[in-house]
Each structure stands twice: as structure tokens, then as C-alpha cells.
Amino acid sequence: MAFEGGEDGFAVTGPLDQLLAWARKNSLWPMPLGLSCCAIEMMSTIGPRFDISRFGAEVARFSPRQSDVMIVAGTLTWKMASVARRIYDQMPNPKYVISMGVCASSGGLYRNYAVVPGVDRLIPVDVYTMGCPPRPDTLLNALLTLQKKIDKGSTHASGNPRPAVVGLGG
Amino acid sequence: MSDTATTTSAIDDAIAAHAATFAGTVQPKTQDGIPTVRVPRDQAIGFLVAMRDDPQLRFRLLLDVTALDYYGQARDRFDVVYHCYSFESRSRLRVKTSCSERDAVVPSAVPEFPTAGFLEREVFDMFGIRFDGNPDLRRILMPEDYEHHPLRKDFPLEGIEPEKNYRKHGGVMMPRAPGAEPINGARSDTP
Numbered sequence: 238m239a240f241e242g243g244e245d246g247f248a249v250t251g252p253l254d255q256l257l258a259w260a261r262k263n264s265l266w267p268m269p270l271g272l273s274c275c276a277i278e279m280m281s282t283i284g285p286r287f288d289i290s291r292f293g294a295e296v297a298r299f300s301p302r303q304s305d306v307m308i309v310a311g312t313l314t315w316k317m318a319s320v321a322r323r324i325y326d327q328m329p330n331p332k333y334v335i336s337m338g339v340c341a342s343s344g345g346l347y348r349n350y351a352v353v354p355g356v357d358r359l360i361p362v363d364v365y366t367m368g369c370p371p372r373p374d375t376l377l378n379a380l381l382t383l384q385k386k387i388d389k390g391s392t393h394a395s396g397n398p399r400p401a402v403v404g405l406g407g
Numbered sequence: 408m409s410d411t412a413t414t415t416s417a418i419d420d421a422i423a424a425h426a427a428t429f430a431g432t433v434q435p436k437t438q439d440g441i442p443t444v445r446v447p448r449d450q451a452i453g454f455l456v457a458m459r460d461d462p463q464l465r466f467r468l469l470l471d472v473t474a475l476d477y478y479g480q481a482r483d484r485f486d487v488v489y490h491c492y493s494f495e496s497r498s499r500l501r502v503k504t505s506c507s508e509r510d511a512v513v514p515s516a517v518p519e520f521p522t523a524g525f526l527e528r529e530v531f532d533m534f535g536i537r538f539d540g541n542p543d544l545r546r547i548l549m550p551e552d553y554e555h556h557p558l559r560k561d562f563p564l565e566g567i568e569p570e571k572n573y574r575k576h577g578g579v580m581m582p583r584a585p586g587a588e589p590i591n592g593a594r595s596d597t598p
């Protein structure tokens with residue numbers, strides 16, 4: 238991808254899929270699926286202190302029709318499972334999923350009859366985050382990781398899934 | 408408020424007097440110091456009402472209805488436990504009654520204490536104890552067509568086919584390769 242031009246404007250040229258990925262990764266609108274305690278950290282991430290808008294993802298939509306990335310923040314129960322799956326199904330393509338916290342990633346400390354042992358049983362997850370709850374920094378790290386993956390085309394949406402696991406560090 | 412019993416011993420005496428008329432027995436006090444009375448199943452609601460209406464005691468608030476499972480012990484399997492509170496004497500009361508597994512039915516407190524509605528639904532959901540007279544005895548926590556009662560001691564903690572209801576309503580499961588590697592130390596593929 239290249240920037241061409243001079244003082245009175247410029248043009249970006251490159252293959253279409255790269256341009257699309259570039260546009261998409263910089264305006265990921267999250268669908269905040271806040272299910273329990275992790276949702277508090279997600280709200281903090283969206284708020285001014287951590288400010289997810291620095292990465293173009295501040296437009297949290299509570300309508301799946303208008304969102305690109307679903308952030309599953311919290312403990313998913315089997316009773317809630319069909320709702321989560323339905324919200325995912327309602328999102329327009331291409332869509333991405335960040336699984337926030339150990340509960341969403343693996344069931345976490347709940348190994349019981351009520352909790353889904355990892356949302357990846359129901360929906361394809363692109364980025365898993367560690368932590369109980371993950372710090373807002375970790376969620377931002379997950380977002381940046383997702384942006385890189387969109388760039389490289391290694392998401393479920395682009396048909397070449399290579400899920401990533403992120404913690405605080407890079 | 409001069410007609411309300413305020414000292415602990417006066418309250419205990421009044422409770423003991425009522426327990427005798429309802430064929431109940433006062434249990435030894437536990438560490439929390441709450442007086443506990445065990446009454447026969449068919450007397451439980453009458454006893455609660457008497458404790459509520461006694462001008463000296465006035466246990467007007469039914470705080471909680473819960474249950475205990477004594478699975479595998481040589482006694483009636485379930486205890487149903489009521490906790491009451493008196494605003495006047497700022498004291499609490501615990502009432503216990505029991506029922507067997509085969510006849511797991513207890514009279515409902517809803518006609519006298521409407522607040523018992525949700526509490527009894529929870530006990531029904533978790534233990535499978537039915538409350539005779541509860542007008543709306545549906546599950547409250549688990550899916551309505553769930554088949555088990557999770558707080559029974561013979562119910563495995565991991566559940567019995569926990570994804571069954573999700574699948575039943577058309578839920579989609581992700582395909583997983585047989586013997587797939589656990590993700591990031593997650594447990595292996597048991598539901």
C-alpha cells in the first residue's frame with residue numbers, strides 16, 4: 238500500500254483487499270456483550286482514562302447490525318448461550334470476536350453445569366485474552382492484535398483463522 | 408413499643424411457648440445465636456403465622472426460604488429452612504421442617520407471605536421440592552425445560568449434558584477436531 242501525491246492532496250493505492258483491511262481495522266465498532274465482572278473493565282476501557290477511541294473502536298453499538306467486533310466480556314452461561322450466538326449471527330460480515338477474560342475463553346474458574354466452557358464452543362474467537370479480569374491494557378492489546386490479524390488476513394472472517402492469545406505484554 | 412419482648416431470654420421463652428403448641432422442638436442454639444425451631448411439615452406455615460401475629464414477637468419479614476439436602480443419610484432427605492426477622496426486637500428466627508425424597512412437597516408460604524413466591528421458586532428449581540399452594544411454581548434460574556435440580560447432592564457438579572437445552576433450541580456448536588489441543592491451558596473437551 239502506498240501514499241502518492243503532494244501538497245494538494247494524496248491518493249492511497251494498493252490491492253483492494255489490503256485497502257479494505259486497512260479501512261476496517263481502523264474503525265472496529267465493538268458490540269459489547271458484557272456478561273459479568275469483566276464488563277466493568279470493558280467499560281473502563283471505553284471510558285476516558287484508557288480511551289479505546291485512540292484506536293478507532295470507540296463507537297460501542299448495542300445493535301449487532303452496526304458492529305464489527307463482538308467483545309464477549311464475562312461468564313457465558315448455557316441459558317444465555319443462545320442469545321450470544323444469535324447476536325453473533327445478526328452481525329454483518331466481516332465480523333470478529335474478542336473473548337475477554339478466562340471465563341469467556343475457557344470457562345475460567347467455573348467448571349460446572351451452568352457455564353459454557355469457553356465461548357469458542359459456540360462462536361469463532363479471533364483473540365483470547367488472559368486475566369480475571371484482564372486489565373483495560375490487555376483489552377487494548379487484544380484490539381491491537383486483532384488489527385494486526387485483520388491486516389495479515391489471519392482471522393476467521395478471512396477464512397484463515399489463527400487465533401491469538403494475549404496478556405498484558407506484547 | 409413497651410409490649411414487645413426485647414431481651415433475648417424473653418424472646419426465647421415466647422418462641423418456646425409457641426413451638427410447644429405447634430408440636431415443634433426448639434433446637435440447641437448454633438454459633439450465630441439465632442433461635443431455631445423444628446416443626447412438622449404441616450405445621451410450618453401455621454407456626455410462621457403465629458410468630459408473625461404474636462404481638463410480642465412480630466416476626467413480620469420472611470427473609471429467606473432455602474433447603475438442605477441430606478442425601479444418603481438415615482433421615483428425611485430434605486430440610487426446608489425459613490428465616491424470619493422482627494423489626495421491633497431486631498432479632499431473627501430460623502424455622503426448619505423436613506420432607507422425604509419420595510414426597511418432596513411442602514405447603515407454600517405464599518398465601519401468608521407473598522415474598523415467598525420467588526424464594527420457593529428457587530428452592531424448587533435447585534432442589535426439586537414442590538410447594539403446595541404456590542400459584543406460579545416455575546423454574547427461576549435454570550432454563551424452563553431443564554430436567555435436573557442442580558443443588559441436589561447426587562447431581563454431578565459438571566452437569567448432565569449441560570449443552571442439551573442450547574442444542575434443543577437450535578443452538579449452533581462450533582466444530583472441533585477430535586482430540587483438539589486445549590486452548591491456552593483450557594480444559595480438554597468435556598462439556
Ligand code: SF4
Nearest residue numbers: 274275338340369370
Ligand atoms: S474472568 Fe474473572 S473478572 Fe472476568 S467474568 Fe470471569 S470471573 Fe469475572
